[in-house]
Amino acid sequence: MSYSESALYLNCDGDRLVGVLAAPEVSARIGVLVIVGGPQYRVGSHRQFVLLSRRLAEAGYAVLRFDYRGMGDSEGTQRDFEHVSDDIATAIDTLQQQVPAVTEVVLWGLCDGASAALLYCEQTSDPRVRGLCLLNPWVRSETSLARTQVKHYYLQRLRQKEFWLKVLSGKVALKALTGLLQSLSLMLRPPEAEPRQASFQERMARAWQRFDGSILLLLSGNDYTAKEFIDHVQTSATWSAAMAHPGLSKRDMPGVDHTCSGADARQLVEEHTLAWLSTLGSTRS
Missing domain, CATH: 3.40.50.1820 (Alpha/Beta hydrolase fold, catalytic domain)
Structure with missing residues (x-):
C-alpha cells in the first residue's frame, strides 16, 4: 500500500x-x-x-x-x-x-x-x-545489573581456560577481579525493608x-x-x-x-x- x-x-x-x-x-x-x-x-x-x-x-x-x-x-x-x-x-x-x-x-x-x-x-x-x-x-x-554481570559475564569467564591462564600469568587486571567482588556484594545485598515509594x-x-x-x-x-x-x-x-x-x-x-x-x-x-x-x-x- x-x-x-x-x-x-x-x-x-x-x-x-x-x-x-x-x-x-x-x-x-x-x-x-x-x-x-x-x-x-x-x-x-x-x-x-x-x-x-x-x-x-x-x-x-x-x-x-x-x-x-x-x-x-x-x-x-x-x-x-x-x-x-x-x-x-x-x-x-x-x-x-x-x-x-x-x-x-x-x-x-x-x-x-x-x-x-x-x-x-x-x-x-x-x-x-x-x-x-x-x-x-x-x-x-544496581542489584539487577550486578546479577546480570555475574550470571552472564563473570560465570562464563570463570569457566574459560584462557581466563585462568591469564590469572596465573598475572595478565588479569586487579580491576576485573574487584569488579566481580563488587557485583557479588550488590547482588547479595538484602532489599530495603521499607521503600519510601514504588x-x-x-x-x-x-x-x-x-x-x-x-x-x-x-x-x-x-x-x-x-x-x-x-x-x-x-x-x-x-x-x-x-x-x-x-x-x-x-x-x-x-x-x-x-x-x-x-x-x-x-x-x-x-x-x-x-x-x-x-x-x-x-x-x-
Whole structure:
C-alpha cells in the first residue's frame, strides 16, 4: 500500500516537539506510536525507527515517531523516560488528529522507551492504548545489573581456560577481579525493608498486570538489557505474576543485538510486529 510521510509540530505544554508521520492511503483503525528509548531521537540507531515506520505504513498502519521535549529537534528541558507521559499523550492526540481513522493506538518502545510506555499506562490508564509492543524493556538497578554481570559475564569467564591462564600469568587486571567482588556484594545485598515509594520497575509491573489490552514482548538473545529483564522477572514475585498476563505474546530472537542492527534482525522485528498487529482486531473485548 502506498503511504506518505510528513513532518509535524506537536505542542506539549508550550514546547514545540518534532515528529514524522507515515500515513497510508487508507489507515487501519489501530495506529502506532513509536516511543524512542535512551539518548536517541526519532530516527533511531541505524535508522531503525524510520524503516520500521515505513514497513508498518506499507501494511496500512499510521505510524508517528517523535522527539521528547529536550531531545532531537524538540524544544524544552531534557527529561528521562520516567517523565515523558505528557509528551506521549500529546503524540497520541496528534496521531488521532492527523489520521481520524485511528481510534486505538499501540505504543511501540525499545529499551527505556518500552519502560516509558508502561509508565504512561500506569499513570494515565488511557483507554485509547490498545496494545504494547515492548522490545528489550529497561528494568535496570544496581542489584539487577550486578546479577546480570555475574550470571552472564563473570560465570562464563570463570569457566574459560584462557581466563585462568591469564590469572596465573598475572595478565588479569586487579580491576576485573574487584569488579566481580563488587557485583557479588550488590547482588547479595538484602532489599530495603521499607521503600519510601514504588520504584519505576514496580510501577511497570503494576501497569503490565492491570493492562487490559495485548502485549508483545520481544527479547534479543545477544543483549544484556534483555538478559537483565529476564533475570529480574525470575527473581521478582510481582513480575512473575505479570508474566502470566492473558494477553501476552513473547518472542525470543536468538543472536539478535539490542537495537536489532542487522537487516535480518530488523526484518524479524518487523514481521513479529506485523503478525501481532494483525491479531488485535479479533481480540478486543
